[in-house]
Amino acid sequence: MMRVNNVKFLCMLALLLLLAGAGCAPQPTTTGSTSTTRNIILFIGDGMGQAQRQAARLSAVGDNGRLAMDDMPATGLLHTAAADNPVTDSAAGATAMACGVKTNVGVIGLDASLIPVATILERAKSQGKLTGLVTTTPITDATPAAFAAHIRDRTLSAEIAVQLLNAEVDVMLGGGEDAFLPTDERGCYEEPGKRTDNRNIIRGAVNRGSTWVCDAAALAAVDPTSARRLLGLFADQGMTRPFSPSLAEMTQKAIDILTRGPNGFFLMVEAGQIDWAAHTNDAEHAIADTIDLDRAVKIARHYAAKNNNTLIIVTADHETGGMTISRTTMGLNGEDGPFPMAGGGKFYVNWSTIQHTPVDVPVTAMGPGAKLLNGVHDNTFVYEVMDLALSE
Numbered sequence: 001m002m003r004v005n006n007v008k009f010l011c012m013l014a015l016l017l018l019l020a021g022a023g024c025a026p027q028p029t030t031t032g033s034t035s036t037t038r039n040i041i042l043f044i045g046d047g048m049g050q051a052q053r054q055a056a057r058l059s060a061v062g063d064n065g066r067l068a069m070d071d072m073p074a075t076g077l078l079h080t081a082a083a084d085n086p087v088t089d090s091a092a093g094a095t096a097m098a099c100g101v102k103t104n105v106g107v108i109g110l111d112a113s114l115i116p117v118a119t120i121l122e123r124a125k126s127q128g129k130l131t132g133l134v135t136t137t138p139i140t141d142a143t144p145a146a147f148a149a150h151i152r153d154r155t156l157s158a159e160i161a162v163q164l165l166n167a168e169v170d171v172m173l174g175g176g177e178d179a180f181l182p183t184d185e186r187g188c189y190e191e192p193g194k195r196t197d198n199r200n201i202i203r204g205a206v207n208r209g210s211t212w213v214c215d216a217a218a219l220a221a222v223d224p225t226s227a228r229r230l231l232g233l234f235a236d237q238g239m240t241r242p243f244s245p246s247l248a249e250m251t252q253k254a255i256d257i258l259t260r261g262p263n264g265f266f267l268m269v270e271a272g273q274i275d276w277a278a279h280t281n282d283a284e285h286a287i288a289d290t291i292d293l294d295r296a297v298k299i300a301r302h303y304a305a306k307n308n309n310t311l312i313i314v315t316a317d318h319e320t321g322g323m324t325i326s327r328t329t330m331g332l333n334g335e336d337g338p339f340p341m342a343g344g345g346k347f348y349v350n351w352s353t354i355q356h357t358p359v360d361v362p363v364t365a366m367g368p369g370a371k372l373l374n375g376v377h378d379n380t381f382v383y384e385v386m387d388l389a390l391s392e
């Protein structure tokens with residue numbers, strides 16, 4: 001496609017939007033393509049603030065390197081406050097991005113008055129797109145749940161599992177087998193289920209056409225040309241390190257299946273345990289999980305290079321731990337390190353809390369409409385950008 005034609009097309013599009021009274025036209029993509037957005041891949045590093053990203057960068061590629069998640073044309077900051085608290089949690093944080101509304105801490109897929117709000121995943125599904133959720137935490141945990149469930153209490157994982165089943169999300173990969181099985185049944189992992197209603201949700205998913213897998217080898221063996229839907233549960237609760245399958249492997253398989261739909265897809269991928277590590281001020285694992293997330297971002301970028309109508313967004317629901325980085329020891333209690341830097345040198349990590357913080361989180365993006373994310377926005381703006389991409 002000639003760039004000139006694209007420019008002509010853009011001018012016409014801008015004129016049409018102007019005539020239609022539209023306020024702002026979507027930005028052209030970095031590749032110059034004006035094709036309709038077909039796919040959205042949203043990466044959420046739970047608890048991944050600026051310092052978590054920078055520590056991962058220093059560790060993986062050094063002072064002069066760039067992570068795949070940072071080497072993107074759009075960069076912004078997001079305010080993360082919940083409706084009822086300046087310090088949010090994953091439920092309200094993910095709901096803001098999934099539904100475009102600020103809600104209260106602990107609430108999933110409902111606004112602050114507890115009215116259900118359609119999610120971007122449901123919007124995509126209504127357009128005939130396939131949908132997927134991938135995480136290293138239980139698949140019923142707050143972040144993935146906010147994209148396909150509507151419930152006032154994030155801890156009700158048994159009910160969330162039912163809602164995920166009924167939402168008919170095409171690909172679900174993560175931990176959390178316990179919420180899918182009754183107390184007298186065992187799946188692939190050690191603990192029996194925790195459901196008290198005697199329902200086997202895994203069987204329910206298989207009855208609706210899902211292939212069920214529970215280890216990396218079985219996941220690798222799934223043939224994306226024949227698996228219509230996929231449910232992978234890789235732990236009783238959160239996945240244990242080293243994650244097997246890795247976040248990158250889960251992301252690759254999800255894309256391989258979802259790309260077979262005729263109308264594109266929406267996929268959310270969460271590195272859920274950056275937050276867990278930061279809650280215990282464990283810099284080593286917070287850094288390792290952020291690097292893991294970057295490997296998954298590379299998988300998505302590789303796909304987007306051949307499918308440039310793919311919007312990729314990388315951000316966080318909130319920061320955890322009040323992490324800071326220093327290049328010399330501060331001699332403080334709880335200091336982590338030294339950590340070696342790629343290419344030489346070392347750095348230290350200090351923490352100011354074991355809780356979430358209200359600091360803004362970085363957002364980077366590429367693909368159609370990505371540049372709208374430049375600047376400083378509320379976290380609900382992530383929904384607006386994705387919604388606009390689906391409206392094109």
Ligand SMILES: [Zn+2]
Binds near residue numbers: 276
């Ligand atoms: Zn947390």
